[in-house]
Amino acid sequence: MRTRFAPSPTGPLHLGHAYSALLASDMAHAAGGAFLLRIEDIDQSRSRPEWDRQIEADLRWLGLTWPEPVLRQSERLQTYRGALQTLWSRGLLYPCTCRRRDIVEALGAPQEGVPHGPDGLIYPGTCRAETPPSGPLPDGVALRLDMRRALDAAGPAPLTFAETGKAHQEIATNPCDYVEKIGDIAVARKDMSTSYHLSVVLDDAAQGITHVVRGEDLFDATAIHVLLQRLLGLPTPVYHHHRLIRDEHGKRLAKRDDSRAIATYRDEGLGPEDIRRLVDLPELTPPAP
Numbered sequence: 001m002r003t004r005f006a007p008s009p010t011g012p013l014h015l016g017h018a019y020s021a022l023l024a025s026d027m028a029h030a031a032g033g034a035f036l037l038r039i040e041d042i043d044q045s046r047s048r049p050e051w052d053r054q055i056e057a058d059l060r061w062l063g064l065t066w067p068e069p070v071l072r073q074s075e076r077l078q079t080y081r082g083a084l085q086t087l088w089s090r091g092l093l094y095p096c097t098c099r100r101r102d103i104v105e106a107l108g109a110p111q112e113g114v115p116h117g118p119d120g121l122i123y124p125g126t127c128r129a130e131t132p133p134s135g136p137l138p139d140g141v142a143l144r145l146d147m148r149r150a151l152d153a154a155g156p157a158p159l160t161f162a163e164t165g166k167a168h169q170e171i172a173t174n175p176c177d178y179v180e181k182i183g184d185i186a187v188a189r190k191d192m193s194t195s196y197h198l199s200v201v202l203d204d205a206a207q208g209i210t211h212v213v214r215g216e217d218l219f220d221a222t223a224i225h226v227l228l229q230r231l232l233g234l235p236t237p238v239y240h241h242h243r244l245i246r247d248e249h250g251k252r253l254a255k256r257d258d259s260r261a262i263a264t265y266r267d268e269g270l271g272p273e274d275i276r277r278l279v280d281l282p283e284l285t286p287p288a289p
Helices: 015-030 049-061 077-089 100-107 147-154 175-182 196-206 222-232 262-267 272-278
Strands: 002-005 034-039 093-096 142-145 160-163 169-172 186-188 211-215 238-242
Touching: 002 015, 002 211, 015 034, 015 211, 015 238, 015 262, 015 272, 034 049, 049 262, 077 093, 077 142, 077 186, 077 196, 077 222, 147 175, 147 222, 160 222, 175 222, 186 196, 196 222, 262 272
Parallel strands: 002 034, 160 238, 211 238
Antiparallel strands: 093 142, 142 186, 160 169
């Protein structure tokens, strides 16, 4: 078993991050496997070196260890570019110049009433042409996956994944949902040259991740990842979508919740065992010899 924790260095880690990282590490070590750290820093406009350093300090304080060197997405841009070239050459991508406001207007609804999917606003296909674009892979523009063509290219075999968190079963995705509830996702954004969805499946494969441990808020995005894995010939790991840590009002914690930052608890004199208690995680039992 190989699990990973993959934070973005855009703010402090909070209790929700602690729970996810500890759970992923616990699962791997209980099975005699490995826990890996990955820094998802493709958003260079928001990523900061000081948060990168803080992440490692917080995780080490929690007692977590991982193999070095740490994989950083900012060092893998050529890998993402190669995957985009593959999809472009197969006629599965098209450039998109729409802004968020353009998409909202095309959907004909106020912003609070527009349909959302696991990639945000469900794109109405404004920039999609009847035939795939030709020529070299363009630079400096957003690239979207033509979902109908992608489903055809994926073949007739069902797109499935094993889930051990929300349910212990094989999950079969619904082909109709890809078009109606997900839409033509962005696989490269103008300011990033990639996207979370593309980079995460490539990185999981590169690190040999067998079990993806992450919050249940990303459950619906797994259908996107399974499709990209099929298109790019990548293995599909087992997924474990865990419960979310919420505040006293039932709201999911965010990076702006500094009062629940791991560093704050450390400064107040709490220890790693107290963090485990706060997120309701038992002490790890070592694997049997």
